[in-house]
Amino acid sequence: MDLRSQDSFEKPSYQYSFYKEQDLSCSFRGCCYFLFLFLLVGLMVLGAAALIIVFVLRPRKPTFALQALRLDSLKLNATNGSNIYASSVFSLLFNAQNPNKVGIRYSPSQLCVLYRGVPVGVAKLPEFYQPAHSKNVSVQTQVMFDRVNVSQIIHGDPSKGYTVKNLVMIRVTGDIEALVRVLHVTLPKIKFALDCMIGFDYRKIIFSKSIHFKKRHKVLSHTRTYSEKCSFAVYI
Numbered sequence: 001m002d003l004r005s006q007d008s009f010e011k012p013s014y015q016y017s018f019y020k021e022q023d024l025s026c027s028f029r030g031c032c033y034f035l036f037l038f039l040l041v042g043l044m045v046l047g048a049a050a051l052i053i054v055f056v057l058r059p060r061k062p063t064f065a066l067q068a069l070r071l072d073s074l075k076l077n078a079t080n081g082s083n084i085y086a087s088s089v090f091s092l093l094f095n096a097q098n099p100n101k102v103g104i105r106y107s108p109s110q111l112c113v114l115y116r117g118v119p120v121g122v123a124k125l126p127e128f129y130q131p132a133h134s135k136n137v138s139v140q141t142q143v144m145f146d147r148v149n150v151s152q153i154i155h156g157d158p159s160k161g162y163t164v165k166n167l168v169m170i171r172v173t174g175d176i177e178a179l180v181r182v183l184h185v186t187l188p189k190i191k192f193a194l195d196c197m198i199g200f201d202y203r204k205i206i207f208s209k210s211i212h213f214k215k216r217h218k219v220l221s222h223t224r225t226y227s228e229k230c231s232f233a234v235y236i
Contacts, residue, residue, distance in 0.1 A: 060099045061232045062130060062192075064139070068093040069200065077147070085147045092123075096137040098130035104178050105129045111174035111194065113143060121145040123172055143172075167199035196230040 072089040079085070098104055106128055113121035123143045130137055176192045 058101075061234070062099070062104065063097045064230065065095045065097075066092060066198070067095050067138075072142075076150070082151060084150045086145065086150045087147055088145045090143040090145075092141050092143060094139045094141070096128070096130055096134070096139050098132065098134045098137070101132050102180050102182050103129060103131050104180055107177040107179075109174060109176045111172050111176075113145070114171040114173065115148070115168075120148050120170075123174075125176065167201055169197060169199045172196040172198060191235055193233040193235065194230065195233075 068091075070091045070093075072091055074086060074088045077085045077087070106125070108127045109125040111123040111125060112119055113123055121144050123141055125141045126139070128137065128139050173195045174193075176194055178190055178192060180187045180190065
């Protein structure tokens with residue numbers, strides 16, 4: 001067989017390979033174009049939803065005010081030295097207000113209680129729902145302390161900011177997950193980062209077993225039984 005006839009047989013295979021590579025290249029470009037278009041449309045939808053939430057719903061941070069504090073149980077243990085350790089359970093009643101146009105449902109959460117920067121207890125927050133424009137939703141949570149050095153609290157150094165005029169300053173911090181429903185659509189889960197500094201007079205709580213803060217401003221200005229400073233941050 002001569003070379004001319006051999007070239008005539010090999011030419012179709014080269015053409016088939018060329019067309020196949022060209023089809024694959026076109027298919028790859030088509031997939032990339034479709035993926036880019038899909039991402040662009042998705043970003044536009046998310047941007048439109050964000051604009052609706054910000055400019056139409058005008059979201060605002062919910063507020064929580066402590067209404068009552070009750071001592072449920074107290075157990076004291078004395079060591080060979082001069083230290084006294086206490087294990088106790090407190091019940092805290094909060095008034096939750098939601099100024100937003102949408103309802104918020106909070107998942108059960110567990111917060112960390114710190115004293116002098118050291119974890120000393122756990123606060124358990126139950127699941128609850130805040131309707132839109134609600135102003136009087138009661139939320140009860142329990143705070144459990146395990147072997148807290150009471151002697152250190154009583155004889156603490158006021159200059160370090162952990163005790164202020166017989167007020168014991170504790171910090172409650174943690175994340176609270178929540179779901180927001182807008183126009184019958186449940187948005188992705190969001191989180192509230194809670195950071196509270198709470199001060200209370202341990203002597204009045206032990207003697208009275210409970211303290212109510214309905215007249216909060218009067219209590220703050222005269223008896224100095226309780227103080228609170230909380231901050232919220234919202235993130236996805």
